[in-house]
Amino acid sequence: MAISKDKAILRARDFWGALVLIALSLFFLWRTSFIPLFGENRAGVSGADWYNSAALAPLGIFSALLLMSISMLVTSIKDGGAAQAFSAIGLGFERAEVWRIVTLAIVLLSYIAGLVPRVDFILCSGLLITALIFGYHSGLQRRMGIAAISMFIAGAYALIANFPRSQWNKPHDDDWVTLVVWVVLTLYMLVTARNERVMRFVPWIAVLAPTILVCAMAFGFRQNVPNRGGLIFSQIEYQYYVNIRPMWSK
Amino acid sequence: MIDFLLTQLMGFGGAFYALVADPITYIYLISSVFLGIVFGALPGLTATLAVTILTGFFGNKIPLDYALIALLGAYVGAIYGGSYPSILLNIPGTAASAASAMDGHPLAKAGRGGEALGMTTTASFIGTLIGTTALLIFVWVLLLISQNIASPEKALLALFGILLSGTLMSEDLVVKGWISGMIGLAMAMVGLDPLLSEPRYTFGWSYLLSGFQVVPVLMGAFAIPQIIESLRYAKPGDLVQLKGRVLPNFGQVKKHMPTIARSGVIGTGVGALPGVGEDVAGWVSYGVGKSVSKEPKKFGKGSLEGLLSSETANNACIGGALIPLLVLGIPGSPPAAALMGAFRINNIIPGPTIDPEIILRVVAIMVLASFTMFIMGLFTARLFIQILRLPQTVFLPIVMVLTTIGSFSVGGGINDLYLMLGVGAVAYLMGILRYPIAPLVIGVILGGLFDETFRRSLFLSDGNPMVFISRPGAAILLFMNVALILSQLKFLHRLVRKIFVRS
Numbered sequence: 023m024a025i026s027k028d029k030a031i032l033r034a035r036d037f038w039g040a041l042v043l044i045a046l047s048l049f050f051l052w053r054t055s056f057i058p059l060f061g062e063n064r065a066g067v068s069g070a071d072w073y074n075s076a077a078l079a080p081l082g083i084f085s086a087l088l089l090m091s092i093s094m095l096v097t098s099i100k101d102g103g104a105a106q107a108f109s110a111i112g113l114g115f116e117r118a119e120v121w122r123i124v125t126l127a128i129v130l131l132s133y134i135a136g137l138v139p140r141v142d143f144i145l146c147s148g149l150l151i152t153a154l155i156f157g158y159h160s161g162l163q164r165r166m167g168i169a170a171i172s173m174f175i176a177g178a179y180a181l182i183a184n185f186p187r188s189q190w191n192k193p194h195d196d197d198w199v200t201l202v203v204w205v206v207l208t209l210y211m212l213v214t215a216r217n218e219r220v221m222r223f224v225p226w227i228a229v230l231a232p233t234i235l236v237c238a239m240a241f242g243f244r245q246n247v248p249n250r251g252g253l254i255f256s257q258i259e260y261q262y263y264v265n266i267r268p269m270w271s272k
Numbered sequence: 273m274i275d276f277l278l279t280q281l282m283g284f285g286g287a288f289y290a291l292v293a294d295p296i297t298y299i300y301l302i303s304s305v306f307l308g309i310v311f312g313a314l315p316g317l318t319a320t321l322a323v324t325i326l327t328g329f330f331g332n333k334i335p336l337d338y339a340l341i342a343l344l345g346a347y348v349g350a351i352y353g354g355s356y357p358s359i360l361l362n363i364p365g366t367a368a369s370a371a372s373a374m375d376g377h378p379l380a381k382a383g384r385g386g387e388a389l390g391m392t393t394t395a396s397f398i399g400t401l402i403g404t405t406a407l408l409i410f411v412w413v414l415l416l417i418s419q420n421i422a423s424p425e426k427a428l429l430a431l432f433g434i435l436l437s438g439t440l441m442s443e444d445l446v447v448k449g450w451i452s453g454m455i456g457l458a459m460a461m462v463g464l465d466p467l468l469s470e471p472r473y474t475f476g477w478s479y480l481l482s483g484f485q486v487v488p489v490l491m492g493a494f495a496i497p498q499i500i501e502s503l504r505y506a507k508p509g510d511l512v513q514l515k516g517r518v519l520p521n522f523g524q525v526k527k528h529m530p531t532i533a534r535s536g537v538i539g540t541g542v543g544a545l546p547g548v549g550e551d552v553a554g555w556v557s558y559g560v561g562k563s564v565s566k567e568p569k570k571f572g573k574g575s576l577e578g579l580l581s582s583e584t585a586n587n588a589c590i591g592g593a594l595i596p597l598l599v600l601g602i603p604g605s606p607p608a609a610a611l612m613g614a615f616r617i618n619n620i621i622p623g624p625t626i627d628p629e630i631i632l633r634v635v636a637i638m639v640l641a642s643f644t645m646f647i648m649g650l651f652t653a654r655l656f657i658q659i660l661r662l663p664q665t666v667f668l669p670i671v672m673v674l675t676t677i678g679s680f681s682v683g684g685g686i687n688d689l690y691l692m693l694g695v696g697a698v699a700y701l702m703g704i705l706r707y708p709i710a711p712l713v714i715g716v717i718l719g720g721l722f723d724e725t726f727r728r729s730l731f732l733s734d735g736n737p738m739v740f741i742s743r744p745g746a747a748i749l750l751f752m753n754v755a756l757i758l759s760q761l762k763f764l765h766r767l768v769r770k771i772f773v774r775s
Binding site: 032035036039043050053057058071072073074075076077078079080083084086087090091093094097122123126130131133134135138139143147150151154155158159160161190220223227231232235236239243244245246247248 | 329330333334444445447448450451454455457458461465467468470472473496500503504505663665666668669670672673674676677680681685686689690692693704705706722723726727730731734735
């Protein structure tokens with residue numbers, strides 16, 4: 023019986039998915055063997071019985087996962103997944119979609135791994151909002167690339183210049199680099215996309231949304247926020263505690 | 273029986289009065305229901321996402337009462353809000369409103385948009401009340417029964433919840449749902465084990481000793497894939513002009529009351545099944561509505577009965593989904609899983625040992641939230657319609673910032689953000705391969721309970737596996753688990769068919 027094109031693509035992907043799951047199940051079953059199962063001695067202390075071992079549930083779970091993954095593999099092979107697995111159609115490879123995902127991955131990774139720990143939250147979130155709206159609103163690939171490059175420059179600089187955790191909360195020039203990248207991207211956006219109504223609101227959204235959020239979190243809910251020593255937030259915090267808060271404390 | 277009902281009503285009355293008398297209640301209630309409707313109305317944002325984001329934002333930062341108001345208000349609002357784009361754009365705002373688009377949009381195109389919205393608002397309101405009433409009554413009956421539930425039953429129930437959720441939430445092969453649940457269970461195994469404090473799969477990273485935190489996992493599983501998937505150019509939908517008054521006609525409501533009542537009961541029942549959400553409730557009720565209707569041919573072409581069938585059921589599902597959550601600690605739907613996360617970060621363990629006061633407060637909040645939704649829906653509908661014009665590429669970046677700060681502030685700092693991104697990438701890939709995400713999250717949430725109670729059962733019986741059969745409750749649950757698995761095996765289907773054909 024012939025299966026539809028969508029299903030054929032899905033089964034080809036399932037073939038790879040099942041192989042990855044089998045590999046992962048085997049890896050974690052091997053790791054589970056590190057946990058005492060049959061009451062082994064550890065540093066002279068007798069371990070638990072098999073029925074109380076910390077390895078019992080993981081052993082069952084990963085064994086079940088292995089069996090299910092094999093069943094998935096069999097199903098995908100039966101439905102022709104293996105035959106299509108190496109073709110571009112079988113993988114569902116579409117150049118435009120891959121570009122979108124790759125640039126988006128660069129943007130998100132630069133933000134989470136590079137900027138948030140090291141750069142003022144308002145600055146890096148403002149840059150993120152600008153990059154995402156400018157890059158993905160119109161679906162133009164060139165804009166996606168520019169958005170990814172902007173985030174990458176700021177994120178990579180912060181990551182390389184201030185890699186160790188001890189440097190994260192200290193004020194550094196990475197805040198200024200992010201600010202410059204943000205301003206340049208905003209100006210570029212306002213010039214090149216001046217005919218698009220949405221873009222006129224982007225600078226406002228990019229400034230107001232993170233500022234309101236971080237202030238609500240820090241002063242409203244009194245919670246920890248990323249990078250308190252950042253360029254803008256440190257000023258807001260100073261003004262809040264020195265000038266604003268005493269007004270109603272009195 | 274009457275004594276029981278009176279006691280319930282008095283308890284509820286006390287909780288309700290305490291809420292109504294507190295002015296801060298209204299601040300949280302109005303803002304959260306509003307936010308919920310906005311989340312539901314914007315295609316690309318879901319009810320689960322609304323509750324997840326608010327869990328990160330309010331979860332453990334304000335007193336539990338206010339946190340519950342915010343989360344339940346958003347839950348009720350978001351499920352209802354999904355009807356706006358379904359009716360006016362033919363794009364379901366949430367999966368729960370997918371069935372509503374079938375009849376809602378043709379009604380709007382026929383110039384009956386106002387009537388459709390008004391009736392939907394009323395049906396959603398009544399549906400929420402039906403679900404809440406069931407919650408008030410059945411939760412106590414089940415709580416009494418659940419007092420006799422011990423470790424073997426808890427372990428098997430947790431497993432049943434994961435398997436059932438995997439079975440019913442799978443779009444493709446059922447085994448994908450089960451694999452998703454198993455991945456969730458596997459993730460819950462990371463960290464110190466609950467009985468012997470033996471480190472598992474920590475790879476020398478001290479952050480992993482405490483296991484995967486619920487909020488970053490929720491954010492990663494529900495928010496990140498949504499952001500990745502929806503950040504693309506989307507042609508603006510054709511918004512149908514709203515015609516006619518939104519305020520419903522009493523006669524019309526009375527005429528459709530049997531449909532609303534039936535759908536409310538179906539929605540509550542589906543919601544009470546562990547792990548099965550509002551989308552299933554909407555479709556089941558729609559299907560039943562079509563099969564019992566006097567005019568089934570009108571379904572899909574602009575039937576008010578069809579619209580009310582799905583819209584009542586998806587809101588009634590909320591109350592139903594809270595029953596297994598509060599009684600057994602097993603979320604009845606994906607947003608309820610997010611609620612479970614909020615309970616967990618407040619050190620409250622839903623289940624037989626839960627403080628009864630919390631249940632009464634939940635019921636009171638649900639009633640207040642449904643009234644707020646009803647009033648907002650009727651009198652500010654045109655404001656929400658304006659929101660439909662907002663492109664998703666504008667609000668999704670803000671959602672990303674919200675999830676980042678919400679995840680960060682829960683406690684784990686930057687490591688939680690890495691976890692969120694990692695889970696998000698896995699969930700996105702699983703989405704591409706059509707693996708449902710809800711069983712994974714339910715697996716993560718119930719994994720600890722399953723591990724602990726499964727091993728405790730064996731420990732107390734000196735390793736005798738008969739402990740899962742010797743107790744009547746456990747035996748029934750074991751049978752249900754086995755039957756569920758066997759019912760999905762194809763070769764057994766063929767075998768049974770052969771036997772029947774021969775006989």
